[in-house]
Amino acid sequence: MEVGMRRQLEERESKIMLPNQSADEVSHLAVDIGGSLIKVVYSSSNNNNEADDKGKKSSNDCVGIPNGSSDYPVLCGRLHFAKFETSKINDCLEFISSKQLHRCGGWHQEASPHDKNIIKATGGGAYKFADLFKEKLGVSLDKVDEMDCLVAGSNFLLKTVHPEAFTYIDGREEYVQIDHNDLYPYLLVNIGSGVSMIKVDGDGKFDRVSGTSVGGGTFWGLGKLLTKCKSFDELLELSHKGNNRVIDMLVGDIYGGGDYPKIGLSSTAIASSFGKAISENKELEDYGREDISRSLLRMISNNIGQISYLNALRFGLKRIFFGGFFIRGHAYTMDTISVAVHFWSKGEAKAMFLRHEGFLGALGAFTSYKSHGLDNITTH
Ligand SMILES: Nc1ncnc2c1ncn2[C@@H]1O[C@H](COP(=O)(O)OP(=O)(O)O)[C@@H](O)[C@H]1O
Ligand SMILES: CC(C)(COP(=O)(O)O)[C@@H](O)C(=O)NCCC(=O)O
Incomplete structure (x- = not known):
């Protein structure tokens, strides 16, 4: 199976290991409620501090924050990722409720009852669905700005997770070594329902320089009308078999x-x-549904690649990182974007993709539990 398709068919829930991943007490939860999808990130951790077979407290190995404090057992565990269609928000609420994720303040003994009832949330839905979360789960959403979160999530991934960024050229993924001292500036292009283009100059230093309404929502919306596909994955799958030259x-x-x-x-x-x-x-x-899907995917990917390059050119940026769930690790999408950037920049600029593409915002919200030390976590 092609690499792109493999990623596309992955399970709904995936994990990043934090140091000493071992147990499963949920400690923090953050949500990114976008125009199309809700992204959920939560951590589970070994919270019991039991001695391991060498008589060492397992929490002593939790080296995630610089001062090595073991006050934050969340650092010894896993980050879990899940996503739901925004139109099926009740499925998401049930998921959170069934796993008791909203009781996430509980790991911290000193957490006040107030803290335990608050979860970090970003995306437009943090505003739109705040009452629903209160009503169904009894929690308040602590709203974190979407652009802040995208940048924080992207910086976190690029600096902390390896391998995270890769190029996609001639059908091959190649992982990119990130030099922490030479990361900025870069252009972050987040292809969600719509597209945001953000010039990133450092942690918390950025400028949203452009955007376009022709994005993932356009592909899925127009594609649905034109092909009568029932799901995004079906539409993406169709594009694999199509030939855009027909249309x-x-x-x-x-x-x-x-x-x-x-x-x-x-x-x-x-x-x-x-x-x-x-x-x-x-x-x-x-017209064949496959051919329509392929032309549409190509049109939108090409257009985003071109606008991205033009914005990179505006600010003299050579590196463009693409995120957002439109990409879905899909070979043809990444290939089209890469070719567009290469073509328009005459080989000067490079398109790079992020493994945790759609979770930037949710990860940014997650790391915004600053007072809990989560802004400094490291991962294996
Ligand atoms: N299972 C899916 N259902 C709907 N859209 C999907 C799905 N998987 C990928 N997508 C694509 O991802 C886009 C949403 O990306 P995302 O980064 O989550 O943005 P948003 O925050 O706007 O929801 C959709 O518009 C669609 O193009
Ligand atoms: C309004 C948004 C930031 C919302 O984010 P999304 O849910 O699409 O991820 C995004 O859709 C966007 O940047 N749209 C493009 C608007 C424009 O610049 O024309």
């Missing part, structure tokens, strides 16, 4: 089969996405 008007279609070398366009370059449909006497039903 896209290529340079060669306009130039009698030839290239247009003077402006650097080969005959196979797309001159006009969906352009063939104007001249053919065909209805929507006459």
